[in-house]
Amino acid sequence: MQLGINLGYWGAGMDGDNLAVAQEADRLGYAVCWAAEAYGSDAATVLTWVAAQTERIDVGSAIFQIPARQPAMTAMTAATLDSLSGGRFRLGLGVSGPQVSEGWYGVKFDKPLSRTREYVEIVRKAMTRERLSFDGEHWTLPLPGGPGKPIKLTVHPEREHIPLYIAAIGPKNLEQTGEIADGALLIFPSAEHLEDTAIKHLRAGREKAGKTLEGFDVCPTLPLALGEDKDVERLADTFRPYTALYVGGMGSRKQNFYNQLARRMGYEAAADEIQDTYLSGDKQGAAAAVPHELIDRTTLLGSVERIADRMKAYAAAGVTTLTLAPAGFTLDERLASLRAGAQAAELAGLV
Numbered sequence: 458m459q460l461g462i463n464l465g466y467w468g469a470g471m472d473g474d475n476l477a478v479a480q481e482a483d484r485l486g487y488a489v490c491w492a493a494e495a496y497g498s499d500a501a502t503v504l505t506w507v508a509a510q511t512e513r514i515d516v517g518s519a520i521f522q523i524p525a526r527q528p529a530m531t532a533m534t535a536a537t538l539d540s541l542s543g544g545r546f547r548l549g550l551g552v553s554g555p556q557v558s559e560g561w562y563g564v565k566f567d568k569p570l571s572r573t574r575e576y577v578e579i580v581r582k583a584m585t586r587e588r589l590s591f592d593g594e595h596w597t598l599p600l601p602g603g604p605g606k607p608i609k610l611t612v613h614p615e616r617e618h619i620p621l622y623i624a625a626i627g628p629k630n631l632e633q634t635g636e637i638a639d640g641a642l643l644i645f646p647s648a649e650h651l652e653d654t655a656i657k658h659l660r661a662g663r664e665k666a667g668k669t670l671e672g673f674d675v676c677p678t679l680p681l682a683l684g685e686d687k688d689v690e691r692l693a694d695t696f697r698p699y700t701a702l703y704v705g706g707m708g709s710r711k712q713n714f715y716n717q718l719a720r721r722m723g724y725e726a727a728a729d730e731i732q733d734t735y736l737s738g739d740k741q742g743a744a745a746a747v748p749h750e751l752i753d754r755t756t757l758l759g760s761v762e763r764i765a766d767r768m769k770a771y772a773a774a775g776v777t778t779l780t781l782a783p784a785g786f787t788l789d790e791r792l793a794s795l796r797a798g799a800q801a802a803e804l805a806g807l808v
Contacts, residue, residue: 458768458771458772458776458777458778458779458802458807458808459487459488459489459777459778459779459808460486460487460488460778460779460780460781460798460799460802460808461487461488461489461490461491461517461676461678461778461779461780461781462478462479462482462487462489462490462491462780462781462782462783462795463490463491463492463493463519463678463780463781463782464478464479464490464491464492464493464503464507465492465493465782466493466494466495466497466498467492467497467498467502467503468497468498474788474791475503476506476507476510477788477792478783478788478791478792478795479507479510479511479514480510480511481792481795481796482514482795483511483512483513483514485795485796485799486513486799486808487514487795487799488514488515488778489514489515489516489517489547489778489780490504490507490511490514490515490516490517491516491517491518491519491547491549491642491678491780492504492507492516492517492518492519493519493520494518494520494521494522494525495522495553495557496557496561499525500518500519500520500521501518501521501534501538504516504517504518504538504546505538505541508538508541508542508545508546509541513545514545515542515545515546515547516538516542516545516546516547517546517547517548517549517622518547518548518549518550519549519622519624519642519678519780520549520550520551520553520622520624520642521534521548521549521550521551522551522552522553522557522558522562523550523551523552523553523572523573523576524552524553524557524558524562524564524566525553525562527596528575528576528579528580528583528596529579529580529583529589529598531548531550531576531580532579532580532583532584532610533583533610533612535548535580535584535614535619536584536610536612536613536614536619537612539614539615539616539619540612540613540614540615542615543615544615544616546619547619547620547622547640548580548619548620548621548622549621549622549623549624549642550573550576550577550580550621550622550623550624551623551624551625551642552566552569552572552573554566554707554708554712554714555708555709555712556708556709566712568594568595569630570629570630570633571594571595572595573623573630573633574633574637575591575593575594575595575596576595576596577621577623577637577638578591578593578637579591579593579596579598580621581621583609583610584610584614584619586609586610586613587609588607588608588609589607589608589609589610590607620639620640620674621638621639621640622638622639622640622641622642622674622676623637623638623640623641623642624641624642624643624644625641625642625643625655626643626644626714626715626717626718627714627717628658629658631655631658631659631662632658632659632661632662632665633662634659634662635658635659635660635661635662635663635665635666635670635673636662636663636665636666637662637666639672639673639674640673640674640675640676640778641655641659641673641674641675641676642676642677642678643655643675643676643677643678644677644678644703644715645700645703645715645718645719645755646677646678646679646755646771646776647722647754647755648754648767648770648771648773648774648776649754649770649774650721650722650723650754651677651771651774651775651776652774652775653721654718654721654722655675656670656675656774656775659673659675670775673777674777674778675775675776675777675778676776676777676778676779676780677771677776677779677780678780678781678782679755679756679757679771679779679780679781679782680696680699680756680757680781680782680783680784681756681757681758681764681781681782681783681784681794681797681798682695682696682756682757682758682759682784682794683759683760683761683764683784683790683793683794683797684758684759684760685759685760686759686760686763688759689753689758689759689763690749692758692759693749693752693753693756693758695784696752696756696784697744697745697747697752698740698744700731700744700747700751700752700755701731701735701740701743701744701746701747702735702740703715704716704719704728704731704732704735704747705731705732705734705735705736705740705743706732706735706736706740706743710732710736713732716728716731716732719731719751722751722754724748724751727746727747727748727751730746731743731746731747734746757781757798757801761797761800761801761804762801762804764797764798764801765800765801765802765804765805766805768801768802768805768807769805769807772805772807779802781794781795781798783795783797783798
C-alpha cells in the first residue's frame with residue numbers, strides 16, 4: 458500500500474506550510490500529493506507550484522471539477538502538467554455538487570453519470586492526440602454547421618496513459634468509476650464498511666469492463682492526528698466540525714452524498730440529527746451530534762502503533778493508496794503527523 462498526502466485547499470492561511478509539507482512528503486517517500494478545488498484556489502496552479510519544487514512525488518488533482526472546465530481544456534492541462542512534472546501527474550475528476558455547479562459555474566447539475574462518462578471519453582480521446590470529434594448527449598465536437606473542424610492536441614504528454622481517477626461516493630457512481638477509470642478517490646472511508654460502501658461496487662464496474670481490481674487504485678483520504686491513545690476522544694473532537702460540515706451541510710437536504718454515505722454505514726439517526734441541526738444554523742450543535750465512533754472509524758487517531766493497526770485494516774479492506782491529511786495547528790505539528798504516518802506504514806509492514 459502506498460501513502461499519499463492531501464493538501465486540501467490553498468488560501469486557508471497555511472500556504473507556505475503546505476509547500477513545506479509537500480516537500481517533506483517527497484523526502485519521506487510518499488507516492489502522491491493531491492490538491493483540491495471548490496470555489497477558491499484552483500488545483501492546477503497549486504500542483505504546478507508543488508511539482509516545480511519537488512523531485513519524486515506525483516502530483517494529483519483531487520479534484521478537477523467537471524463543471525469548471527470543458528473536457529478538452531482538462532486534457533490540455535493534464536498533458537501540460539504531466540510534461541512539466543516529468544511524468545508525475547495523476548488526473549482526478551469529479552462532478553462537484555449542485556450548489557457549486559449551479560451557483561458558482563452556472564452549469565446545471567443533471568445526469569452526472571452520463572456527463573462524467575462522456576467527459577472521460579473526450580479527455581482520453583484528446584490525449585491520444587488523434588483529431589478530436591465526439592457526438593454525445595452533453596458534448597458535440599466540432600459543433601455542426603459552423604467553422605469548427607476536428608483538431609488534435611499539440612502537446613506531447615510525458616506518458617501515453619496518464620492515470621485517471623474519479624471521486625465517487627454513491628453506488629452507481631462507484632460502479633461506473635470501476636468501469637471507466639484507473640482509480641477511485643474516496644472520502645469518509647471506514648475500513649469496517651469499505652467492502653459494502655465502495656469495493657463491491659467498484660468490483661462490479663471492473664467486471665462490466667471485463668477487468669478485475671488488479672491494478673485499480675483504491676485511494677481514500679483520511680485525516681490524521683497524532684497523540685496518546687488515552688487522548689483519542691479529544692483528538693476526534695478536532696474533526697467534529699469537519700464531519701458535521703460534510704454530513705450536515707454539503708449539498709442540499711435531498712442531495713447530500715456524504716449524508717447518504719453515513720446512512721449506509723449505519724448512522725441513519727445521527728445523519729438526520731446532524732443535518733437537521735446544521736441546516737437550522739446550529740453548527741456547534743451539529744458537531745456535537747457527530748458520534749465519536751463515526752469520526753474514529755473515518756480518521757487515523759492516536760499513537761503510531763494505533764495508526765499502524767488502523768492502516769493494516771485499510772490495506773486488508775482493499776485500499777492501495779492511503780492518502781493522509783495530517784492535522785496540526787503549526788507546521789511542526791503537521792510535519793510530526795506526516796512523519797508519524799510514514800512510521801506507522803513502515804511499522805505495519807505496508808511500504
